[in-house]
Amino acid sequence: MSLIFSRQCEYALQAVIYLALNKNGSHVPIKDLTRKLKIPYHFLGKIMQDLTRKGLLVSEKGPRGGFALAMPACDITLFHIVDAIDGADFTRTCVMGFPECSGKKPCSVHGQWASLRDGIYAMLVSKNIEELSRTMQKPGYPGVLP
Amino acid sequence: MSLIFSRQCEYALQAVIYLALNKNGSHVPIKDLTRKLKIPYHFLGKIMQDLTRKGLLVSEKGPRGGFALAMPACDITLFHIVDAIDGADFTRTCVMGFPECSGKKPCSVHGQWASLRDGIYAMLVSKNIEELSRTMQKPGYPGVLP
DNA sequence: TTATATTCAGACTATTTAGTCTGAATATAA
DNA sequence: TTATATTCAGACTAAATAGTCTGAATATAA
Numbered sequence: 081m082s083l084i085f086s087r088q089c090e091y092a093l094q095a096v097i098y099l100a101l102n103k104n105g106s107h108v109p110i111k112d113l114t115r116k117l118k119i120p121y122h123f124l125g126k127i128m129q130d131l132t133r134k135g136l137l138v139s140e141k142g143p144r145g146g147f148a149l150a151m152p153a154c155d156i157t158l159f160h161i162v163d164a165i166d167g168a169d170f171t172r173t174c175v176m177g178f179p180e181c182s183g184k185k186p187c188s189v190h191g192q193w194a195s196l197r198d199g200i201y202a203m204l205v206s207k208n209i210e211e212l213s214r215t216m217q218k219p220g221y222p223g224v225l226p
Numbered sequence: 227m228s229l230i231f232s233r234q235c236e237y238a239l240q241a242v243i244y245l246a247l248n249k250n251g252s253h254v255p256i257k258d259l260t261r262k263l264k265i266p267y268h269f270l271g272k273i274m275q276d277l278t279r280k281g282l283l284v285s286e287k288g289p290r291g292g293f294a295l296a297m298p299a300c301d302i303t304l305f306h307i308v309d310a311i312d313g314a315d316f317t318r319t320c321v322m323g324f325p326e327c328s329g330k331k332p333c334s335v336h337g338q339w340a341s342l343r344d345g346i347y348a349m350l351v352s353k354n355i356e357e358l359s360r361t362m363q364k365p366g367y368p369g370v371l372p
Numbered sequence: 373t374t375a376t377a378t379t380c381a382g383a384c385t386a387t388t389t390a391g392t393c394t395g396a397a398t399a400t401a402a
Numbered sequence: 403t404t405a406t407a408t409t410c411a412g413a414c415t416a417a418a419t420a421g422t423c424t425g426a427a428t429a430t431a432a
Binding site for chain 3: 289
C-alpha cells in the first residue's frame with residue numbers, strides 16, 4: 081500500500097480539526113470525538129495524550145474534562161500535527177529509496193520529486209486549523225459536521 | 227512515519243531500473259542485483275517473482291538464468307511498477323483519511339491535494355524506465371552505477 | 373549424466389503499526 | 403464524602419509489513 085501519512089496521523093488531523101470547531105474553549109472528551117469521527121476509543125486516547133505531551137493540546141481530567149487546543153487554532157498548521165506524529169522525514173528522503181540520493185548525487189527523478197514534495201510541504205504549512213475547521217462546517221462537508 | 231511507497235516498492239523501482247541498464251537483453255540473477263543495490267537477497271527474490279507474475283519481467287532458471295524486462299524499457303513507466311506492488315489507491319483516497327471525502331463532500335484540502343496528487347501521478351506515468359536508467363548512468367548518479 | 377546455478381514456493385521469524393484492556397490518578401458535582 | 407467522569411500509563415493482542423530459511427524444480431555446462 082502507498083500512503084502519505086500513517087493512520088495515527090490521519091486520526092490526529094481529524095481530531096484536532098474537530099477540536100477547533102469547539103469555539104467556546106471548553107474541553108472535549110475523547111468519547112465525543114470517537115462518536116463523531118469513528119476512531120477507536122483507546123487508540124485515539126493515546127494519540128491525544130501524545131499531542132498533549134508534544135504541546136499542541138492541553139488536557140483536563142475528571143467530569144467536564146477532556147482536550148482542547150493549547151493555542152489559538154490559527155497558530156496550528158497541518159504541518160505541526162504531521163511533524164508531531166509522523167515526523168518530517170518525507171521532506172528529506174529519496175522517493176525511490178536510493179540511500180545515496182542527494183543534491184550532489186541525485187537519482188533520476190530527484191529534481192522533479194523535489195518540487196512535488198515542496199508543494200506538499202507548502203500546503204501543510206500554509207493551512208491552519210482555524211481556516212480548515214471553518215471550511216468543514218459548511219453544508220456538504222464530511223466527517224466533523226454535527 | 228510518513229512515506230509514499232512501501233519499502234518493497236522502492237526496491238522494485240530500483241531493481242527494474244537496474245535491469246534496464248542491461249542492454250544486451252541477457253538475464254540478470256538476483257545475486258547481481260543485491261550486490262549492487264544492497265537489498266536483502268531473499269526479499270528481493272520474492273519481489274522479482276511478484277513482478278514476473280504481474281507480467282513486467284520474465285525469468286529463466288538455472289545457470290545463465292535470472293530476470294529481464296518483459297518488454298522494451300521505454301514501455302515501462304514508474305507507475306506500472308508502483309501499481310503492480312503498492313496499487314494506485316493513493317490516487318483516490320483522502321489525505322486526511324476522512325472516509326466520506328469525495329468530490330461532492332470534499333474535505334477542506336480536497337481540491338488542493340487533488341492537484342498535488344495529480345502532479346505525482348503525472349510524474350509516475352511520464353517517466354519510463356529506459357529514460358531513467360540512461361540518466362542514472364551519468365557520472366555522479368547513485369546506486370546503480372558499476 | 374552429474375554438478376551447479378539459478379528461480380520459485382511456502383513456511384517461518386522479526387519488526388512495526390494498529391488497536392484493546394485494565395486499573396490508577398484526579399477533578400467535579402451531588 | 404462519595405459517586406462519577408474523565409485522563410493517563412502501561413501491558414497486552416492483532417494485523418501488516420519486512421525479512422529469513424529451506425528445499426524442490428529446472429536449466430546449463432562440463
